[in-house]
Amino acid sequence: MRAPLYAGIDCGSWNTKAALVDADGALLATAVVRTGADVAGASERAFAELLSRAGAARDQVGAIWSTGFGRHAIPLAGASRTELDSHARGALQYVSGPLTVIDIGGQDAKIILVDAEGRRISHKMNRKCAAGTGSFLEEMALRLDVPIGQLPALARDAKEEIELGSFCTVFTGTEVLGLIRQGKRPADLARAAYRSVVKRVLEMERVEGKVVATGGVVAHHPMVVELLTKAIGREVIVPRNPQEIGAVGVAVAAREAGAPSAEAPAGRTP
Amino acid sequence: MASPRTSEAPLASSARLKEIMAAHFVGVDRASREHTAPVAWCTSVGPVELLRALGYQVFFPENHGALLGASRVANETMGSAHALGYSPDICSYLTSDIGSYLQKRTPLSRYGMSTAPRADLLLYNTNQCREVKDWFEFYGREWNVPVVGVTSFREIGEVQRSHVDAIVRQMEDLVPTLEAVAGRKLDAARLEESVARSKECSDLWREVLATAAARPAALTFFDGTIQMGPAVILRGTVEACDFYRLLLAELQERVKGGKGALPRERFRIYWDGMPVWGKLRDLATLFAGLDTSVVASTYCNSWVFEALDPRDPLPSMARASLELFIARSEEPKQRYLERMVRQFSVDGVIFHDSRTCPNNSNARFGMPQRLRRTLGLPVLTIDGDLNDLRCFSDEQARTNIEGFVEQLEGQAPRSPAAHA
Structure with missing residues (x-):
């Protein structure tokens, strides 16, 4: 050093x-x-x-x-x-540019576009809303009655694809409660919560070039990266120490x- | 960390601004209470000239909305309107003003007023939005007075003769009601005079705003939102024209002396959309701390009425109301923004997406992305609202704006410790 x-x-x-x-x-x-x-x-x-x-x-x-x-x-x-x-x-x-950084943190999500010369050319942050952030996952874990740390393992057991239709975190919480009452499995709902995060984030901005995922949610919820990869149809690079x-x-x-x-x-x- | 810096030397004309604004409010209030003149409420973009020609004292509720927002009283009052059935998703000028009426709480109390003045008639033009009509109709029911207006075309591409003729006919149809309430006939010469003064005011206001094209800019958007008061509420009066001559001379002196509104101007920004009235000072301080001048805006330029012509009063008033940015479709709006960006030599454009003012928010149909492509300029959209501060996040706005300026720095020769 x-x-x-x-x-x-x-x-x-x-x-x-x-x-x-x-x-x-x-x-x-x-x-x-x-x-x-x-x-x-x-x-x-x-x-x-x-x-x-x-x-x-x-x-x-x-x-x-x-x-x-x-x-x-x-x-x-x-x-x-x-x-x-x-x-x-x-x-x-x-990773060299051009690239898109998708950062998913506790309170906000960001999409940052960087050109081939490494200059930032634009960014989008989520609106004043928890959808698409770690706070949303915390709320979903609460609804599913599991500690947030157990949400990834729970989602691994998912068998059925469930789509959460609500935009707002509060409404999604209500929707999840309704689905629980209908007998839907918590594991399927956990995976649906991750899918919802990915969907909200990708609605913010078009992704271009190589895609790099960062932030605490990426570090602790690997399913987000899996679903991001599936949604955009190409590799999502997770750097060392994404958080x-x-x-x-x-x-x-x-x-x-x-x-x-x-x-x-x-x-x-x- | 950045320390707040504001304008080097306050404008001397500001004292005159305060005087004429105060005189206006006191005058309308007295006319309303003592019935010394007919009182009308009018939308900020007119057609006020008809009212002035008929001797009305005119009150502009959108200006009251802005005062409610800037004083942050809005956030105390709008809940009363929501409870009455006026949604939090509609114009927060409307909800904060109706709430102000219900609570008898207004920043106009500094002029001895407990509410906005009661009107004998309300006159709207929907070229901005439908809300103004619904807003005025609330008061029409409360006071049992006429609510009349122009139902405008909107999303206009090129303004055609047929558009103008239709609006002229509507204006002509208004006249009998306006005359009946005023108790006098419309005099053609007085209307011409009123239009002439509005035109003069509009031209002076345009020249005032144009001083920001200089490097450094002689005034900022934040100054403009205050200085525009007379262009809104005193358009068509001698006082407004006199004030703008004073202000213009002062700003031209600044330009001549190479002095800017900010001590240092590294970047120049164009602001599209409404001001966030309750955060004007905070935002002005933030931009000043970043040595970034917000030099021009769609908003302040909305009171420039190029088409007004005293030789052809009603048709020119109609055309002026239709040519306004807010009444236009995306294509002329884009051409306008591109022209402004070039005129004011800006480095980036910020769109304020105002939650309750969709018609004054131009980030919802891909405009920022199109401008970024055609101009090659950085663009940023921030979420907020004109009056409802629940829709505005200080931290998000700050990060967005600081991040945007960092982006501009990345394109300019690097100045690494610029934020130190």
């Missing part, structure tokens, strides 16, 4: 992710902690965990940049980029910005 190191912190709605790259851009470590209600505290914890995993010292870090919904609320960070920029940059570490890709991207942005700037808290003890 060659100093200075560059850290990225992605403060998401559920989890705060951190990534550390060295002066050559090599990824050294990542970390994930629950965000909870204390955004600044979560970023401190994620950063401490990151240094511990990398076996690095604080004073080796030249700059810390932030991304994610809490990006402006992280005192550690000297600068920030949006998660749109960070996810595109992160994906480009693994931390935003943190990787913003760490890379910090590195690309060069030596520690006046704003970068180099040498400052967290």
Whole structure:
């Protein structure tokens, strides 16, 4: 590892992710902690965990940049980029453009188009609505009376294809309750919930070029990737650390910005 | 992090703006209470000239809707209209205004008014939407007064003589009712005078907006939404024209001195769709912090009436109302947007998809994608609403806009720590 190191912190709605790259851009470590209600505290914890995993010292870090919904609320960070920029940059570490990044997180879903030169050319975020996000899956797990962590295994037992017709998460919850009353199997409904996420996401924007899937939902619900692949009819690339890709991207942005700037808290003890 | 930056030097003419707006509200309110003049409500795009020629004091409820939104009183009042059966999915100007009437709660209280002034007559033009008619009919029932108007063509490709003639006939049919309520006959010379002043106001307003074509732009969309007040509610009056001459001179000085509305202008944006009234300041601060100037908009230009001609009052009024962007089909709308993008040298276009104002939301039939293709410019659509802030997410809008500016940075020579 060659100093200075560059850290990225992605403060998401559920989890705060951190990534550390060295002066050559090599990824050294990542970390994930629950965000909870204390955004600044979560970023401190994620950063401490990151240094511990990398076996690095604080004073080796030249700059810390932030991304994610809490990006402006992280005192550690000297600068920030949006998660749109960070996810595109992160994906480009693994795949060259032109590509489409499909990021599915806890509270939002994004489709980001990147051209052959690696420039972001457009993006779409989901509307002010939980459909097509991790929150939707949480709600469905609640309706099916399983912990969210067991939803993937449950969906593996699906036998019947069920289509959920509602757009809104609340209405879908009601629809699922009705289907349960009709005797539909929870496993089939779990798979239907994943299909619904994929359908909502693909309704946001046309996908072009190579397709890269990122985000916590992609990391923890592999069925989403399977269904995405089936729906678009071509390979969906899942980079290493799909959940931390935003943190990787913003760490890379910090590195690309060069030596520690006046704003970068180099040498400052967290 | 970006620190909020606003205009370097406030416009001196703003004091005059406040005076004439206040005088207008006080004047209409007095006429309504003391019956010193007939009072009419009129849609913001007219046909106000008929009313002015007949001596009406005119109140514009869409302006009241905007005031309710900007003061965020709207979010307290619209629920009362929803409970009355006016859906949260229809125009939130309408629901916040009717709620304001029901609750007797209005930002006009700063002018000593407890409600919007009661009218003797309401005059609409549906060239914008059907809601204005339904809105006015609520008050017509409440006050038992006439509700009359023009039922316009919409989605017009090229404005034809037949369109104009049909609207002229409707306007002519309005006159007996307008005369009866006013208690006087329409005088041709006064109508010509009224149209002449509207035309002058419209021309001055266009020149004001054109100062944003300079680099850096002399005013922003956010300034424009405030400065446009007289073009909406005082069009056809001497006061409006005098004000715009004052404002124009000030802005031309800015242009001459190379001064912009923002201290630094890295990027220039075109805004299509309604303002998010309750978030104007937040959005203005956000864009200013990104050194990005929103230089032009469809909205502010909607009060430019090229066709008005005092020598041909009714036909020119009819044509002006039909030529407006909002009344047109997708193809002329696209041509208009392409022209504006070129005139104002913008780097990107933002479409505001306003939940309760479909007619003023132009992102729903593929326009952003077509513009991106034909102009090769980045486009962004943000979800929101003119008044109903439940439809607007601060965080999503912020991420979308910051991400859009980052995208523009990616196309320009890179400035890595721009957000530091």
